[in-house]
Amino acid sequence: MPQNEPEVLSQAFTLGYTYTRSTGPVVGRFLTGLRERKLIGNQASDGKVYVPPMEYDPKTAEAITDFVDVAETGVVKTWSWVNEPNEKHLLKKPFAFALIQLDGTDVPMLHMVDAGSQEAMSTGMKVQVRWADETQGLITDIACFEPASEEGKVAEKPAVAADLEPVTGVESPIYLEYNFTAGKATAAFLSNIKKGKLTGGKCPECTAVYVPPRGSCPACGVANDENVELTNKATVQSFTIISIPIPGNPIKPPFVVANLMVDDTHQSFLHIVSGCDNSDVRIGMRVEAVWKPEEEWTHAMESIAYFQPIDEPDIPREEIGKLEPSANEPSANEPSANEQPSANEKGEKKDA
Amino acid sequence: MRDIAVVAYAQNPIVRDAGANNEVELIMPVVKQVLKDAGLKDIHDVDFTCSGSCDYLQGAAFAFVAGVDALGAVPPIKESHVEMDAAWALYESILKINMGAAESALIYGFAKSSPGKLAQVLSQQLDPYYYSPLWPDVVSLNAMQARAALDAGVLTEEDMAEVVSRSRANAKSNNKAQLSGDYSVEQLLEEPEYIAPLRKHDCPPVSDGASAMIICTVEKAKEWGLPYAVIKAMDHRIETHNFGARDLTMSESTAIAAEAVGVKSAKVDIAEIHAPFSHQEIILKKALGLDDNTVVNPSGGPLAGNVMMAAGLDRIGEVARRIINGEAKRGVAHATSGPCLQHNMVTVLEAE
Numbered sequence: 290m291p292q293n294e295p296e297v298l299s300q301a302f303t304l305g306y307t308y309t310r311s312t313g314p315v316v317g318r319f320l321t322g323l324r325e326r327k328l329i330g331n332q333a334s335d336g337k338v339y340v341p342p343m344e345y346d347p348k349t350a351e352a353i354t355d356f357v358d359v360a361e362t363g364v365v366k367t368w369s370w371v372n373e374p375n376e377k378h379l380l381k382k383p384f385a386f387a388l389i390q391l392d393g394t395d396v397p398m399l400h401m402v403d404a405g406s407q408e409a410m411s412t413g414m415k416v417q418v419r420w421a422d423e424t425q426g427l428i429t430d431i432a433c434f435e436p437a438s439e440e441g442k443v444a445e446k447p448a449v450a451a452d453l454e455p456v457t458g459v460e461s462p463i464y465l466e467y468n469f470t471a472g473k474a475t476a477a478f479l480s481n482i483k484k485g486k487l488t489g490g491k492c493p494e495c496t497a498v499y500v501p502p503r504g505s506c507p508a509c510g511v512a513n514d515e516n517v518e519l520t521n522k523a524t525v526q527s528f529t530i531i532s533i534p535i536p537g538n539p540i541k542p543p544f545v546v547a548n549l550m551v552d553d554t555h556q557s558f559l560h561i562v563s564g565c566d567n568s569d570v571r572i573g574m575r576v577e578a579v580w581k582p583e584e585e586w587t588h589a590m591e592s593i594a595y596f597q598p599i600d601e602p603d604i605p606r607e608e609i610g611k612l613e614p615s616a617n618e619p620s621a622n623e624p625s626a627n628e629q630p631s632a633n634e635k636g637e638k639k640d641a
Numbered sequence: 642m643r644d645i646a647v648v649a650y651a652q653n654p655i656v657r658d659a660g661a662n663n664e665v666e667l668i669m670p671v672v673k674q675v676l677k678d679a680g681l682k683d684i685h686d687v688d689f690t691c692s693g694s695c696d697y698l699q700g701a702a703f704a705f706v707a708g709v710d711a712l713g714a715v716p717p718i719k720e721s722h723v724e725m726d727a728a729w730a731l732y733e734s735i736l737k738i739n740m741g742a743a744e745s746a747l748i749y750g751f752a753k754s755s756p757g758k759l760a761q762v763l764s765q766q767l768d769p770y771y772y773s774p775l776w777p778d779v780v781s782l783n784a785m786q787a788r789a790a791l792d793a794g795v796l797t798e799e800d801m802a803e804v805v806s807r808s809r810a811n812a813k814s815n816n817k818a819q820l821s822g823d824y825s826v827e828q829l830l831e832e833p834e835y836i837a838p839l840r841k842h843d844c845p846p847v848s849d850g851a852s853a854m855i856i857c858t859v860e861k862a863k864e865w866g867l868p869y870a871v872i873k874a875m876d877h878r879i880e881t882h883n884f885g886a887r888d889l890t891m892s893e894s895t896a897i898a899a900e901a902v903g904v905k906s907a908k909v910d911i912a913e914i915h916a917p918f919s920h921q922e923i924i925l926k927k928a929l930g931l932d933d934n935t936v937v938n939p940s941g942g943p944l945a946g947n948v949m950m951a952a953g954l955d956r957i958g959e960v961a962r963r964i965i966n967g968e969a970k971r972g973v974a975h976a977t978s979g980p981c982l983q984h985n986m987v988t989v990l991e992a993e
Binding site (some may be wrong): 293296297302304306308310316320339341343347366367368369370371372375377379386387388396397398400401407412422427428429459461462463465466467468469470471472473474475476503504505506507508509510511512517 | 660661662663664665666669672673683684697699700701707709710711712713714715755756757758760761762764765769770771772773774775776777778780781782784785786787788789792834836837839840880881883884885887889
């Protein structure tokens, strides 16, 4: 790694999209059928039978309302062989994804085939449904397809509850795993935080200083990768008192979250103001970072426990965030009480 | 549609993992480059900006908003975004110019696919009731399409290997390509199957990168004194999301779009085809109506580097660049979106 390159900071995380979806009448009817271990398709005006049923005919855009029962046996039209299932795949052994045309239908459906081996798979092979042990009104009520038995009969079905309401909605949570990497600017900033230093990224063109830096000066569109060390002092630009508990947030309400302008910077960021009565917090109040003990410093803004008031005169409201970038000065690090908001309004705190 | 001039196009080197560079840091270099190449001072010298990206890829909500920080959008600019390949951002920009609302536009596309598991992430673009709960990864779906084409006699495994061999060889002269080199058809066919019938080399690499382009009216290009390629015609068509209802061995939407833009009305010197999987180049070449007099994917195409949400724009940029350089008089660029070539765009470009 070149000497000037910051370390690559990365963090694995799982993103959950915990969707609940309404099915509408067509999909709902199909899923209700699956829950009863029945296959239901529908027939378009040209006579084509779709399973799963389509809400609208892809050719004519007409609603398809004519429902028909469909066989549990069919033919593989095409397939792929997954020799090493990934962690999301539902079958935990080699299997095929396949387009399967059920007998009496015209449009093949996507599902899986458990044939045991690739050699046992072929285009045109006959397959039959293998139902899940328990059904819920989901496409996965079909566990998979399997090579058709000699008799073409599907194994006896377990009983299903008969008096359930039709399916009108499905839970379809999705979890995707990512390994997030902080950008160069963010990585440099967080590395300094871990050393107990608050730094900003300085724009080489307009000299505005951003904290935390995100990689560019949004006003100029150039990298702001010159890191300048900042004081721990800041001014409250605005604040709110959080009075309700926020799920996942360990801090007990009520507490104060403030937009803080660190001295000699041009962009506010969010942090907690504490060490005083919440009712004393006001716009223009001077505060200072209270760092956690050194052994608790990490690559996160939480290394600063909070900002607490200091004994300095308030900054008049009209002067907060009015610092002009010192375009002709080699450094924007001159002490000044004046500050200016940047064009970047996305002030959310972003911890790697 | 009035003629539109492509006056600048830039692409970052395509890499497997951009590491510490965040989206802004990926975008800034290409935006700077096209502005420089067009002799423009900054983003305010173009009338409109439009980007293409997809937040699912990096798992960061509103990553496309952060992308605007790469532009220097102060004072505010006219800006838009598509959650699609930037080829469609180009399309929106052309509509804007045709409406008379702009005379010039900057388009950029970017993706950081490395943080996620791309094959799984892409399964989430599918029907949420019938398809995505089965986690059909993108390679499995395209393997089914390849087998359908193989079974139908549309192509052979040798044909697929020839596409890969030529792609990698062409990419040797493309210093932005991720994969290049000399591989014989025989050598490639000796490789084991990955998700049968596809081998790993039949699949595109997972790529990080960004591209940008500047377009304007022909009058504006003359005023700026820039060499340019002319977008003569552009059309895009979409097929049903139910790929069971499509003939996967052909690309009907591409054929209709190709007919609409008059691909066959004159000799096509070069074609850049957005075929992420080897078999798709053969299907698409046929749908576009191209014969062997056309040089296909001189850049190496998506098999040599496949930045999601930019690879379609890259096809148009590659054709434009070669026309501007005098390597070709008339070229065709194709862009695709959705599973198994669901949605296709065809663009005809000519020398001024």
